[in-house]
Amino acid sequence: MSKYSNEKPVAIVLGGTFPHIKLIENLKKRGYCTILVDYYENPSAKMAADEHYQESTLDMDKVVEIARGRDAKLVISTCIDQANVTACYVAEKLGLPAPYSYETSLAVTNKGIMKDCMVQNGIPTSKYVFIKDLSGFEYAGLKFPVAVKPADSNSSKGVRKACDLDELGRFLDEALKISRTNEAIIEEYKEGREIGVDCVIKDKKASVIMTRERRKVVSNGDPIQQIQGSFWPADITQRNIVALKRIAEDIADAFNLDNTPLMMQTIVNGDDINVIEFGARIGGGENYQIIELHTGLDIIEVAIDSFLGCPLTFDYKAPANFYADIYLYTEPCVFGEFSGYEELVNTGVIEYLHVYKARGVEVGAEISSNNRVGAFLVKSEQIDELYEKINIAIQKIETFDINGRPVLRKDIYCCG
Structure with a gap:
């Protein structure tokens, strides 16, 4: 004992x-x-x-x-x-x-297995190839531009957009080095808006709790695919919502998922929807808090009940305001502190700023989720005012390394 x-x-x-x-x-x-x-x-x-x-x-x-x-x-x-x-x-x-078996956990986290199963079950996703090196790529029939990503990494590390074979070779090499299994996905790049969808699956039926539009950073020629933040709820049609609900239920059937949160990353272009990937879990960052502020639902409680095998019971309401969560990135540094945000909270420009890194933690050069040093949240009844608040906050907030040097990457934001 x-x-x-x-x-x-x-x-x-x-x-x-x-x-x-x-x-x-x-x-x-x-x-x-x-x-x-x-x-x-x-x-x-x-x-x-x-x-x-x-x-x-x-x-x-x-x-x-x-x-x-x-x-x-x-x-x-x-x-x-x-x-x-x-x-x-x-x-x-x-x-x-x-919430599900170890075998299922592999299927819903390894992007190669995930893509194979989606294609086999008619879930809309872009054409792709699962690859360990460049040999055979020319026979895959993919058209440029393509997205390259490690098959099994966290933090969106190594995700790049390649427009030709030279870029593909370079980005594939990076992705394979990041992958623990030395495997990568190359898929056709779909044009459209990137829409995140937070669902709960209960009795194989999907409830679409919240949607958001993920906005990419201004990369100045660097083909990174990281986001500066998300705008909640996404400006999509009711027809899109119905289609996303149906796709979520198809995913639940294909991967034998039930009694679990489900998040999807999709590309929406008019009525055309393609699934980039999904997770049988809740989102990271500010997702849980924004969902609760928007809808009243504590999605972390839902996740705990899912792990415990308890039948999910949940209530939520439709959102009444616009929110945006904006991630903060720095130059490579040893993180020190933030300044300038307290006044923004006091004057209602931002709702809060969350600090993700402790003082003295080293922050790498790559713009990826594991290198985010914090995030702030803005709220408004009008979308134009939301953009104004974001721009004011980016101007006023500063981040310093342990030597007092300003290091916040203000060049990667574009709002409005």
């Missing part, structure tokens, strides 16, 4: 990302002792957890060892693809609850 058996039930949270602060808080309200597993010394969610093990969430056997040693009753990650895989693996090894 574990020496911890007389204490609170233990929940192990995989990944110290910002949304997992709320996850840990919710688990504590349910009576759990919370243990965070994260490779970094000072991840965002560390202070919220009862304990922190500085181990990689990708080391599945180590997480099994920790979970077995602490007699964990739950191993959970709500918004990190690869950590979800680990959670499902540990659950099967130890007989713990999980």
Whole structure:
């Protein structure tokens, strides 16, 4: 018998990302002792957890060892693809609850397996090839431009748009180096607006909770595919909403998903919809908070119930305002602090600014989600005013490294 058996039930949270602060808080309200597993010394969610093990969430056997040693009753990650895989693996090894099987977790996180299954089940997605090197690409029948991405990475690392073979070769090499399985996806690049969709699947039926339009950074010739933020709700038609609901249900059928959140990344061009990829989880960043502000739904509670195998019960309302969450990126630096945002909060220009990095954390050069140092939220009843608030905030907010040098990348934003 574990020496911890007389204490609170233990929940192990995989990944110290910002949304997992709320996850840990919710688990504590349910009576759990919370243990965070994260490779970094000072991840965002560390202070919220009862304990922190500085181990990689990708080391599945180590997480099994920790979970077995602490007699964990739950191993959970709500918004990190690869950590979800680990959670499902540990659950099967130890007989713990999980929203779906380990095999399913691989299918909904490996982009190659995902694309194969979508095509086989008639889910609209762009033409693609699953590849380990450039040999054979010319026979795939793809047309430029194409998108290149690692098959199994987090954080949108290595996702690039290639317009010719020279760019393709360079970006494919980068993607293969990032991939843990040395595999990449090359797919035809679809024109249109990138629309994110947050759903809940219950009894194989989809409820479309919220939509958002993802806006890419101004890249000045660099073909990165990262976003500066999202505008909620997306300006799409009711016909689009009906189609997205049907596609979500087709995904649930094809991948044997039920009683789970589901997020989709899609390209919408008129009535034409293509699925870029999806996750059987909630979104990262500010998603959980904006969904709650917009609709009243605590989507993290839905995710916990999904992991526990509890039937999902949820209510939500239609959004009444416009919101935009804007991510903040810096030059390569050792992160110091933000300034200028307190007055913006006090005057109602922004609702809040969340800091994602602790002082002293090194920030890399790539514009990717793991290098975001923070995000702010703006709200308005009018879309034009929303743009005005964003522009004011970008002008007023500054980020400094530990030596006091301004490092915020203000060149990547374009609003309006």
